[in-house]
Amino acid sequence: MRLFLRHIFLSAAGKLAGPSPGIHILNGHILAREGGDPAVFRRLLNSLVPECRLIRIEEAVDRITKGNFPDEPCVAFTFDDGFEEHYTGIAPVLEEFGINAAFFILPGFIGGDETYRDHLHRSVFRKDGFLTIPKAPMSWARVNELHRRGHVIGSHGMHHRPLTGLSPEALAVELDESAEAIRRETGIITDWFAFPFGRLDGISQPVIDVAKRRYHCLFSQDDYRHYFSFGNQVINRRHFEPFWPVSHVRFFLRGERG
Ligand SMILES: [Zn+2]
Structure with a gap:
């Protein structure tokens, strides 16, 4: 009975409180821990459309950086x-809904051999049960194709390393050489960077100072209540995954931002 009442309460609360007005940037990684059906992402977007305006990621970033916040809930995506x-x-699926996303890629992952990818899987992607089996990266040709279709390509570092505590040379590999590899392989000049792991305690002002020499926009995946961290230098994104229950995503979108 108690569970039943709780269910009724949560259902009522969910109906009463919709997504909060403003710009929401949702950052995801995978369709599923193993395999993955695009239908789960389509289902999520279908459930958001009645309550939110889905917008292109450039519009989201432009509005956030200019403080031009809408009165309605707007949602944009990065991966x-x-x-x-x-x-x-x-x-x-994004294209079915008339929007794009920013895709933050790892040149080391794309160019890495089987041993390299296996190491990355074990040391990064398998941690915390995020991925149970290895997943392949997009090829450079597919990165290029996404860009041609209107998506944004950004850097996520070269090898997905934490950036604090690196030597200046190693930091340059992650920040400068990753962007240079993207330019060399695709011709795309990117000035967007998403910090590996995304946590603010893994970012420091000296690292930001170096990153800002190369990149115009920096993104975390932390402190979603605030649009920015480190003054207005880092844009915060909200973590989600396309396979999460719709109710989880809607719950996070109800949070006030400022
Ligand atoms: Zn990552």
Whole structure:
């Protein structure tokens, strides 16, 4: 009975409180821990459309950086790590809804051999049960194709390393050489960077100072209550995954931002 009443209460609360007005940037990674059906992402977007305006990521960033916040809830998307399913499953669904996303990619992952990818999987992607089986990266040709179709390509570092505590040379590999690799392989000049792991306690002002020499926009995946961290230098994104229950995503979108 108690569970039943709780369910009724939560259902009522969910109906009463819709997404909060302003700009929401949702950052995801995968369609599922194993495999992945684009239908789960389509279902999520279908459930958001009655309550939110889905917008292109450039509009979201432009409005946030100019303080031009709408009275209605607007949602834009980014995806980190550059998995193949971003091309095969996620981008096509975004395009069905008339929007794009920013895809933050890892040149080391794309160019890495089997041993390299296995190491990255074990040391980064498998942690915390995020991925149970390895997933392949997008090829450079597919990165190029996404860009041609109107998506934004950004850097997520070269090797997905934490950036604090690196030598200046190693930091330059993550920040400068990753952007240079994207330019060399695709011709795309990017000035957007999403910090690997996304946590604000893994970012420091000296790292931001170096990053700002190369990139115009920096993104975390932390402190979603605030649009910015480190003054107005880092734009905060809200973590989600396309396979999460719709109610979870709606719950996070109800939070006030400022
Ligand atoms: Zn990542």
